[in-house]
Amino acid sequence: MPRGADTPRGAGTPRARWLVPLLVALAVVAVTAGVLAARVPGGAEAAGTGVPGGPTPAAEPTGPTPAPGAPEVPQPVTPTCSPLGLLVTAGPVDAGLGHRGVVVTVTNCGDAPRDVTGYAGVEVLDGTGRPMPFTVAHESSYTVIDPGPAPLVLQPGQSAVTGVSWSATVTDGGLTEGQALRVVPVPGDPGQVLPVWVDAGTTGEIAVAAWATELAR
Template sequence: MIAIRQKPTRGAVLACVLALTASGCGLSTELDRELNPERTPTPTETRAAPPPVSATSPPVQQASGCPSSGLRFATGPVNGAMGLRAMTLSMTNCGDQPYEVNGYPSVSVLDEAGDPIPGVRTIEGTEGVPMASEDTGPEPFTLAPGETAEAGLVWRMAAEEGTYLNVAPDKDRDAVNVRPEWPLDIGPENILGTHPWAPAPKSAS
């Protein structure tokens, strides 16, 4: 009898991305394993605060309050295993009107000066990112005021790091710059895969 491989559901894919993001296998652990395979003890370091924004830095999303678009973006921590990186991008409707969502986020990676990193290509889906979970495609939904949507970002580790993400709900809407607190080790000629937007899991009451 030939076994039939079932295609994972969209919810299962999002759960997989979120599980990787929330797992104990964090970016720092993965980097330690890749850079120090013999587990030589190293001094414990306190994570430094993000550097101050200089006069030459690109404009970023306002630090607090609700932007005029009625949407506020945020990023989760970067986590990884065997060179695969995953990050959750969230979009909260902080306005007073429902917001229709259908598709993939529009994302590009910028350097410290706010310029796109040459050769980094963003794709809809994850087919170009080895070991990434399968993308099952977008489904439309309505984001009510106060609700949050999430999308997964995945890439393979590279030597160079991006500084900002230029993000928008989709390619037809205005984008803003967001500076993640965690490093984006994606360099030239790399691919950034995206999972489609989906409603964020409801927190247990």
């Protein structure tokens, strides 16, 4: 057999020895570039960052979303001096053995004496700010003693108190739960709304004591 008959033509030449590794290197470069291009999102290369961008963060919520149809709690009136020079505030609700009581204070914030003799006008409001059909009794209760009306004049800066009380007893009928109290300290003065939750069970009744310099014990 003639010499070189089994060797492909040109396989042993210098050009063949360097051409094959060069083609292999070019193929590796092309595959690597394709993989990188698939990993970098559109726009990252143009921006020069080369870092894949993450998802756009969601906007922070501005506050809780009320449930559909949920009643709105009446907003309390900002404590200010009324046209007759009286300011009404409420303390925390005192609870025990199914009974509730809250101390309501009236302060003479004007510049002249003010007669507050008698009982405050008190209404229980629902979640929309409308009066509820509560019975109001001027009498003592389990948590509050009614001293009865007595002459009482407040000098500027002086205060008087009353107690508003109710029972959380549940028997028959629908629940009567008020979301606020509207208090008229003396006839002719605007009502002032106080954020007091009245969980009166099924009684539908509150008791209001007369204004006094201090609660009767």
